[in-house]
Every structure is written in C-alpha cells, then in structure tokens.
Amino acid sequence: MSPEQLDFYKRLAHALALQFGSGCEVVVHDLESADPSHSIVAIENGHVTGRKVGDGPSHVVLEALHAGDAQIEDRLAYLTKTADGKVLKSSTVFIRDERGHAVGIFALNFDITVLRAADEVISELVGTEPSAPREPEPIVRSVADLLDDLIEQSVELVGTPVALMTKEEKVRAIRYLNDTGAFLITKSGPKVCKYFGISKYTLYSYLDEARNGEKD
Numbered sequence: 729m730s731p732e733q734l735d736f737y738k739r740l741a742h743a744l745a746l747q748f749g750s751g752c753e754v755v756v757h758d759l760e761s762a763d764p765s766h767s768i769v770a771i772e773n774g775h776v777t778g779r780k781v782g783d784g785p786s787h788v789v790l791e792a793l794h795a796g797d798a799q800i801e802d803r804l805a806y807l808t809k810t811a812d813g814k815v816l817k818s819s820t821v822f823i824r825d826e827r828g829h830a831v832g833i834f835a836l837n838f839d840i841t842v843l844r845a846a847d848e849v850i851s852e853l854v855g856t857e858p859s860a861p862r863e864p865e866p867i868v869r870s871v872a873d874l875l876d877d878l879i880e881q882s883v884e885l886v887g888t889p890v891a892l893m894t895k896e897e898k899v900r901a902i903r904y905l906n907d908t909g910a911f912l913i914t915k916s917g918p919k920v921c922k923y924f925g926i927s928k929y930t931l932y933s934y935l936d937e938a939r940n941g942e943k944d
Contacts, residue, residue, distance in 0.1 A: 729758050729832045738770045745772035757789050757833040776839050777810050788820050815841045871913050878910045903938035
C-alpha cells in the first residue's frame, strides 16, 4: 500500500474502534509486505483476538495471498472464532490499487459472544408456544374498544371491505363475532348493525344462518 493509503486506513480504523467500542477490532493488512508472515500494519482493540502490529495473517489473508485478483472477493458479516472461544462477527474488505490489484485488507472483527448469550436468554423470555398466535393480541381499555377490535378482526377475517361484502361474507363476519362472544357486550347489536349496514331483523337472520351453518 502507498503511504497515503496506509495513513487513511489507520485513521479509519481508529475512528471505527472509537465509534463501536472496545469489542470491535479493526485490522489493516499489507498484502505487499516484504514478509507476508507479518502482514498486520495497523490494529485497534487487538485484545479481541490477541494480535498486534507485526503479527501474521489470518486464514482469509492467506487465501488472498495465494489467489489471483479475479478470484478474491470481499466477505461481509460472517462468523469467526478465536482460540479462547470468542465468537466474532467479521467483515473482510480488500483494498485495491488503480489497476484493481489487491494490495491490502481492511477487516472488522466484532465480539458478539455476550450478545449471542443474551440473545438466547431473550429468545427464551419472549418466546411463545408454537401454537400461539404470531401477532401480539391487543389489550383494550374498555368493552367498547373490545367490540371495535372484534369488528375489525371480523372484517380482516373476511378480507373484503364492508361496502363490498356479499351476504355470505357478512354472515361469515357475523359468525366470527358470535363465536368470539361479541354479542355478550351490551348494545353490541345496534353497533354491529350500523357498521355492516343491516337491520336488526337482518342481523338476527344472519345469526341464525351462522349458527345453523355451524351445526351442519
């Protein structure tokens, strides 16, 4: 790498390390080094992997050193593991010159060991039974809100706007309201009639049809 490139990537490494904290190791490898076994020319938060400036290449760096430019590609957001068991989320970006030749590597290694452990605990805490609904059930503040919510659910179940519903679709919606106990709510009948644009007599007719359909 040119001195200008190296200076830029050193400053970028320092900035990213400060931005993301001590768990983020940032490494710059010089692929044109006279001694490939000492490819690290800059490193921040080296305690993550236990490396320092002058240390040797990783498996990915070795691959780059022995592969042609046309064969090497950036590797982003993959998992790696240190000798002492840390799990890292890593990204490897190749630095190229004006001819497209890989002259260096800019790598990020973020220690996610604790985060993965926390994720397992959180997954257990927020997990539900396989048979439980995937969407959270709303908690309403009053029976009026509850009725409104049940009416909305009946429309979602049918999948057709009220204004475009056929008689059969309205019967299906009414059946849902009956099955969920909506008509146990005081004065639910008039509200349902108004919402679906039907008379009280028609509501009773739809209820009878819905209940008879269940028996059949």
